[in-house]
Amino acid sequence: MSLASVSRMEAKLLLPTYERQPILFVRGRGVYLWDSRGRRHLDFLSGIGVNALGHNHPAIQAAIKRQAGRLIHVSNLFFHEYQAELARMLTEISGLDRAFFCNSGTEAWEGALKLARAFAQASNKNGHKPKWRILAMENSFHGRTFGALATTGQPKYRAPFVPLMPGVTFVKFNDLDDLQRKFDASVCAICIETIQGEGGICPVDKEFLELASRLTKKSGALLVFDEIQCGLGRTGRHFAYQHYDVLPDVVTVAKPLACGLPLGALLTTERVASCMHPGMHGTTFGGGPLACAVAIVFLREEKKLLKHVRALGEYFHVALKALDKKHKAIQDVRGAGLMQALELDSPELAKAVARQLLQEGIIINRTHETVLRFLPPYVIQKKHVDQVIKALDAALYKNAQSPQKSTYRKKADKKTAPARREEAHAHA
Numbered sequence: 001m002s003l004a005s006v007s008r009m010e011a012k013l014l015l016p017t018y019e020r021q022p023i024l025f026v027r028g029r030g031v032y033l034w035d036s037r038g039r040r041h042l043d044f045l046s047g048i049g050v051n052a053l054g055h056n057h058p059a060i061q062a063a064i065k066r067q068a069g070r071l072i073h074v075s076n077l078f079f080h081e082y083q084a085e086l087a088r089m090l091t092e093i094s095g096l097d098r099a100f101f102c103n104s105g106t107e108a109w110e111g112a113l114k115l116a117r118a119f120a121q122a123s124n125k126n127g128h129k130p131k132w133r134i135l136a137m138e139n140s141f142h143g144r145t146f147g148a149l150a151t152t153g154q155p156k157y158r159a160p161f162v163p164l165m166p167g168v169t170f171v172k173f174n175d176l177d178d179l180q181r182k183f184d185a186s187v188c189a190i191c192i193e194t195i196q197g198e199g200g201i202c203p204v205d206k207e208f209l210e211l212a213s214r215l216t217k218k219s220g221a222l223l224v225f226d227e228i229q230c231g232l233g234r235t236g237r238h239f240a241y242q243h244y245d246v247l248p249d250v251v252t253v254a255k256p257l258a259c260g261l262p263l264g265a266l267l268t269t270e271r272v273a274s275c276m277h278p279g280m281h282g283t284t285f286g287g288g289p290l291a292c293a294v295a296i297v298f299l300r301e302e303k304k305l306l307k308h309v310r311a312l313g314e315y316f317h318v319a320l321k322a323l324d325k326k327h328k329a330i331q332d333v334r335g336a337g338l339m340q341a342l343e344l345d346s347p348e349l350a351k352a353v354a355r356q357l358l359q360e361g362i363i364i365n366r367t368h369e370t371v372l373r374f375l376p377p378y379v380i381q382k383k384h385v386d387q388v389i390k391a392l393d394a395a396l397y398k399n400a401q402s403p404q405k406s407t408y409r410k411k412a413d414k415k416t417a418p419a420r421r422e423e424a425h426a427h428a
């Protein structure tokens with residue numbers, strides 16, 4: 001089928017939830033994707049952080065073939081060979097004790113929220129009202145289901161669906177005073193994306209994380225991290241929180257876990273897990289044999305690639321910093337490992353640069369209006385980074401020079417990224 005006929009049918013038959021780029025991809029290998037016209041594209045987005053091993057990785061392909069020929073689904077009413085082994089691997093690398101498997105990021109997050117409420121109820125021994133309030137962060141993104149939406153700190157995602165789950169208070173991200181002020185004995189969980197992904201690649205500050213850890217430890221609330229985008233090797237460590245000296249009570253993962261097959265997980269401590277009993281939570285598809293068999297292979301490969309991700313991440317970051325020196329329009333360079341971002345000074349410029357790169361066969365993505373987000377596969381090489389930097393350089397020169405873009409702020413006017421986000425929020 002051609003791009004034209006597919007897009008015509010989709011326009012008629014699908015809910016209009018996506019604005020797709022006009023490309024029909026038909027195959028992929030390594031860091032490249034090929035479209036229906038036979039054109040090759042360098043993938044610096046990995047299907048939003050999913051294809052961490054690149055496309056059609058031989059070990060993943062072999063695992064899928066092998067397992068698809070044996071057993072695809074049995075439901076969680078029975079045992080299969082892979083959930084226990086996958087849980088063993090995930091608990092070993094996370095420092096946590098137990099896992100629950102599901103199908104997506106948002107579903108992992110729903111499980112974490114339910115766990116926080118259930119744990120609060122189970123530990124409420126004194127007859128008072130159990131802890132119930134959830135502190136979530138402004139600018140965060142946790143998914144599209146109702147609980148995840150209720151804790152997503154971006155009004156544009158929540159507004160069309162109110163009223164949402166009650167009990168959520170938003171804290172200014174990385175604002176120690178605001179966290180301290182909003183925390184009290186009624187809080188059952190503090191929820192943090194260790195690096196806010198959709199919100200523009202904004203890492204949590206060490207002091208903020210440490211305060212959240214101290215507050216939760218002291219009161220018995222849970223510290224819950226969303227590492228759906230930044231976890232599982234993306235930053236060059238198994239988990240982004242491993243760059244800090246803080247261990248969460250619960251962490252959620254998904255995106256790269258089964259390399260494109262739907263699989264999410266929450267990981268937690270023995271103490272927290274003890275509040276769950278058969279029937280309290282579950283899923284039909286989650287943690288099936290096919291996805292789990294693939295995830296085991298992914299984790300074996302991920303371990304081998306951590307050093308490479310750190311090295312290439314550093315190489316990429318330094319190159320982006322060098323671009324920053326050359327281009328007035330760059331407001332900030334942020335990121336860790338192979339989760340990097342360039343913040344530009346206008347949504348129009350960010351759009352134009354992303355569009356131009358796509359025309360040149362490079363896939364990146366614009367998030368939070370002005371932020372160019374890079375989530376390449378862990379297997380990229382320096383030459384791929386060089387190609388992207390060269391294309392960015394040219395696209396920034398070309399688009400920043402166009403006459404209609406005369407409203408760019410001078411570098412001297414640069415505000416810090418958090419200050420600008422605050423300003424934007426105040427106007428939202």
Ligand SMILES: Cc1ncc(COP(=O)(O)O)c(C=O)c1O
Binds near residue numbers: 104107109141143
């Ligand atoms: C940090 C974070 N949490 C949750 C989600 C939701 O994951 P999913 O789209 O798999 O439901 C995403 C997806 O982008 C995410 O980046």
